Amino acid sequence: MSPVISATNLDLTFETNDGPVHALKDVNLEINKGDFVSFIGPSGCGKTTFLRCIAGLETPTSGEISVNGMTPDEARRARAYGYVFQAAGLYPWRTIGGNIRLPLEIMGFSKSDQADRVSRVLELVDLAGFEKKFPWQLSGGMQQRASIARALAFDADILLMDEPFGALDEIVRDHLNEQLLQLWARTEKTIGFVTHSIPEAVYLSTKIVVMSPRPGRISDVIDSPLPKERPLDIRDSPEFIEIAHRVRDGLRAGHSDG
Amino acid sequence: MSFKGIFPALTVVGFILAVWTLAVIPMNAHLTADQAQRDDMVITPEAPRERQEISGLGLVFKNPAIIPLTYVQQRPRLPSPHQVAYEMYDTIFTKAPTSRRSLVYHAWVTLSATLLGFVIGTTLGVLLAVGIVYNRTMDKSVMPWAITSQTIPILALAPMVIVMLGAIGIQGLLPKSIISAYLSFFPVVVGMVKGLRSPDGMQLDLLRTYSANANQGFWKLRLPASMPYLFTSLKIGISAALVGAIVGELPTGARAGFGARMLVGDQYGQPVVTWAALFAAAITAALLVAILSLIERRTLSRMGMGAAA
Numbered sequence: 001m002s003p004v005i006s007a008t009n010l011d012l013t014f015e016t017n018d019g020p021v022h023a024l025k026d027v028n029l030e031i032n033k034g035d036f037v038s039f040i041g042p043s044g045c046g047k048t049t050f051l052r053c054i055a056g057l058e059t060p061t062s063g064e065i066s067v068n069g070m071t072p073d074e075a076r077r078a079r080a081y082g083y084v085f086q087a088a089g090l091y092p093w094r095t096i097g098g099n100i101r102l103p104l105e106i107m108g109f110s111k112s113d114q115a116d117r118v119s120r121v122l123e124l125v126d127l128a129g130f131e132k133k134f135p136w137q138l139s140g141g142m143q144q145r146a147s148i149a150r151a152l153a154f155d156a157d158i159l160l161m162d163e164p165f166g167a168l169d170e171i172v173r174d175h176l177n178e179q180l181l182q183l184w185a186r187t188e189k190t191i192g193f194v195t196h197s198i199p200e201a202v203y204l205s206t207k208i209v210v211m212s213p214r215p216g217r218i219s220d221v222i223d224s225p226l227p228k229e230r231p232l233d234i235r236d237s238p239e240f241i242e243i244a245h246r247v248r249d250g251l252r253a254g255h256s257d258g
Numbered sequence: 259m260s261f262k263g264i265f266p267a268l269t270v271v272g273f274i275l276a277v278w279t280l281a282v283i284p285m286n287a288h289l290t291a292d293q294a295q296r297d298d299m300v301i302t303p304e305a306p307r308e309r310q311e312i313s314g315l316g317l318v319f320k321n322p323a324i325i326p327l328t329y330v331q332q333r334p335r336l337p338s339p340h341q342v343a344y345e346m347y348d349t350i351f352t353k354a355p356t357s358r359r360s361l362v363y364h365a366w367v368t369l370s371a372t373l374l375g376f377v378i379g380t381t382l383g384v385l386l387a388v389g390i391v392y393n394r395t396m397d398k399s400v401m402p403w404a405i406t407s408q409t410i411p412i413l414a415l416a417p418m419v420i421v422m423l424g425a426i427g428i429q430g431l432l433p434k435s436i437i438s439a440y441l442s443f444f445p446v447v448v449g450m451v452k453g454l455r456s457p458d459g460m461q462l463d464l465l466r467t468y469s470a471n472a473n474q475g476f477w478k479l480r481l482p483a484s485m486p487y488l489f490t491s492l493k494i495g496i497s498a499a500l501v502g503a504i505v506g507e508l509p510t511g512a513r514a515g516f517g518a519r520m521l522v523g524d525q526y527g528q529p530v531v532t533w534a535a536l537f538a539a540a541i542t543a544a545l546l547v548a549i550l551s552l553i554e555r556r557t558l559s560r561m562g563m564g565a566a567a
Contacts, residue, residue, distance in 0.1 A: 057463055076469055083467040085460050093482045093561040102478065106470045134562035 002069070003030035004158065004190050005054055010063035012049060022215035023049045024060070029209065029218060033157075036184055036191045038201035039209045040247060041254065046216020047194045047209075051160050054192060055083055067158070079107065081158035082151030086166050088143035090135040090150075096122070097131035100150045107154055121149040124183060141172040145179075152187070160192045165200070174232060177203055181230055198251075202226075202243045203235060210247055212254020220250035278339055284314030285336035286328040291317055293331065294324050337530045345534040358514070361538050367515040368503050369542060371431050375438020376499040380492065382439065383446025390447070391454040391480070392472070401451075408444050412437065412502065417509035434506035434515075441502040442495035449491030453484025486563065489554035496550060497543045504539060516542075 010027040013020045024046045031037050039047035052058040053065055056072030067075035075081065082103075090099045097118050104114045122128050125145040135143055144164055151159060165173045177200060184191055195201050201208050202224065210220040224243055226234065234240055291309055295301045302320045303309055309317060318325060329338045337345075346361065353360035386404065389396040416437050423433040457479050465475050507517025516539045523532030 055467055057466060076467065079469075081467070083464070085464065087460060089460050089464055091479070091482070092563050093485070095562065103468045106465070106468045106474050106478070136562070 004033045004035075004068060005029070005031040005192070006064075006066050007050075007053070008064040010050075010053065010060050010065055012046075012053065012058060012060045024053070025215035025217045027063070027216075027218055029221070031190060031192065031207070033190055034188055035207050036193065036205050037207045037209060038193045038195055038205040039211060040195055040198065040201045041211030041216075041219075041251065042213055044213040044216065045211040045254070046213070047211050048162055049216060050211075051162055051192055051194050054158075055081060055160055079154050079156050081160050082154065082156045084144075084148055084151045084159065084161040084164045086163045088135070088140075088147040090143055090146060092135055095132050095134055096127065096138070096146050099135070099146060100153050103150060103154050109154070117153050117155075121152045122146075124152060124186070125149045126179065139172075141168055141176060144168065144176065148180075148183075152183075156189075158190045158192070162194045163196065164193075166196065173197075173200070178232060180204065185228065198244050198247050199235060202240055202247060203230060203232075208243070208247055210250035210254065212251070219254040220246070222246055222250075275339055278336075282334070282336050282338045283318055283325055283328050286331055286334045287314035287317040287324065289333075289335060290324045290328045290331060291321060294321075294327060299323070333527050334529060337533050341530050342533045342537060345530045346537060349534060350538070361519070361534065364515050364519050364535070365538055365542055368434075368500070368507065368517065368539070371434035371503040371506065371515070372438055372496070372500045372546075374431060375435035375440075375502060376442050376496050378435060379439035379442030379495060379499060380446050383443040383491070383495070384450055384488075386443070386447050387450030387454060388476075390451050392476075401447075404444060404447050407440070412441060412505055413508075415440075416502075416505045420506060420509055434503045434512075437506040438499035438502035441498040445491045445494040445498065446488070449487045449494075450484055453487025454480045456483050456487065482561065485561065486558060489550065489558070493547050493550050493554075496546045500539065500543050500546065 007027050007029045010024055011022075012024040013022050027046075027050060039050060041047050049058055053060055054067060054072060056076045065072060068078070068080050070078065070080070090096070091102065094102065100118045100121060101114050104117060109117070118131060119128070122131060125148050127142060127145055127149065130138065130142070130146070135146070138146065148159075148161075148164065165176050168176065181204060193201075193204060206224050206228075208220075208222040208224060209218055210222065211217065212219045222243060226239060226243070288309060291301050292306060295304075295306075301309070301324070303312075312320075318328075328334070329340070334341070349359060349361040353362075355362040355366075357363060386396075386400055390400055391397070419437055419440075420433045423429070423436070461479060461483075462475070465479060470478070503515070504517040504520070506512075507515040508521060512518045516535045519535035520532045523529060523535065
């Protein structure tokens with residue numbers, strides 16, 4: 001089976017006023033269909049930049065990257081992915097339903113199809129009944145769920161998430177992590193997930209990509225042996241703690257030689 | 259405005275009225291004394307020449323009997339509040355609105371120029387703002403000129419506009435509206451540029467992930483995001499438009515409008531007329547802004563942004 005996302009010798013340098021910044025150096029990675037891949041590392045390690053390269057929001061300086069066998073730009077036009085940002089970024093002048101309809105309107109779905117999809121994805125993120133509410137009437141966690149629903153609405157196979165729960169408190173975060181795993185199991189999407197949190201990365205992922213800064217590069221790729229079914233208390237199991245250790249070691253190693 | 263907001267506002271109004279009422283006495287002291295002397299009252303000092311040497315306040319202290327008379331002068335230097343109020347009542351409610359002696363008639367003359375100018379200015383302002391946001395060349399070229407345009411004193415410019423347009427046969431409403439538009443387009447440009455640029459990088463990236471085109475970005479994101487900014491600008495713009503229309507009435511001796519009324523009062527020594535026109539203009543401006551605030555609140559709350567506004 002050919003990988004859904006594949007990057008070969010990817011390099012990206014930003015030209016800034018303080019001189020060039022080497023954001024990504026020699027990144028090689030393959031992501032298979034149905035993988036849940038977490039990117040973890042300190043600030044400036046290029047994890048968000050790499051996600052943006054997959055989305056075609058940044059253009060690599062050199063190297064190859066393909067998404068569904070296409071260039072990222074072509075993949076974007078073919079609606080290959082939905083993107084979830086750190087902030088929910090719902091339009092305050094649209095209802096929750098209206099926000100989820102936004103991509104559907106832009107992509108030209110029919111009115112009746114739009115309505116079906118909105119109610120289906122609201123169900124999926126457990127927000128049925130909130131269609132007519134405005135964003136300010138929802139909590140931060142609910143807003144982020146609505147933004148996930150918006151990314152799911154047009155049935156992209158890939159879901160790219162850039163620290164989606166970073167601004168939420170721990171309890172809400174645990175709950176959303178659990179829900180995200182259920183959603184992943186139900187929809188069989190390929191997920192790329194950027195995070196700062198080691199427990200979050202280990203709990204969610206089938207593959208953990210540890211990155212280190214200056215220049216941004218991959219320092220370790222860990223295939224998780226954890227089963228697909230993951231209750232929250234799996235975080236106390238020895239396997240979980242062992243992977244978390246390996247991730248922490250990878251982060252530390254990246255720091256000392258960086 | 260909430261009900262609580264009325265009390266501080268009323269306090270300020272009350273304070274201004276009190277200062278005004280007190281100021282009437284010394285301001286009108288000399289002419290009241292002169293008048294009283296002609297009416298056989300004994301005034302100290304007796305010689306008008308000597309009275310010029312002392313202040314109004316000093317004169318009042320020497321002749322407390324003239325205090326009530328300062329409030330009822332035919333041609334006061336400073337009309338008292340009740341004189342202005344009566345003049346306004348008389349010219350607003352007891353004259354037919356079509357009569358030249360009616361303030362309602364003059365209000366309508368100024369208001370029609372204001373509204374036309376406001377519509378022209380707002381349209382121009384929005385179009386320029388869209389151009390500035392979407393076109394780098396316009397961004398670099400238009401904005402400095404828009405700012406420069408507002409540094410030219412409108413009092414110097416208005417007569418030229420009126421005279422030049424008059425020379426090519428354009429008279430009446432339009433020249434005044436152009437001056438209104440000239441003053442009101444600027445806040446709209448500044449506010450709309452800011453509003454159209456208010457969506458952050460993340461919101462623009464979100465649209466890119468949908469491969470949205472520039473048109474969709476404008477109608478679905480930039481325009482709705484700019485609405486709170488637009489209303490703020492409109493409120494500034496409409497009061498500027500009213501000032502523009504009044505200024506447009508001053509230089510050529512217009513026969514009607516608030517500006518004409520103020521000029522007439524000034525030239526014929528009837529300050530009460532000037533003051534009544536001044537207050538009527540202020541009330542008109544307040545009403546226009548209040549109407550816009552109401553539309554703003556309705557629109558934003560219907561858009562779900564009421565909580566933010």
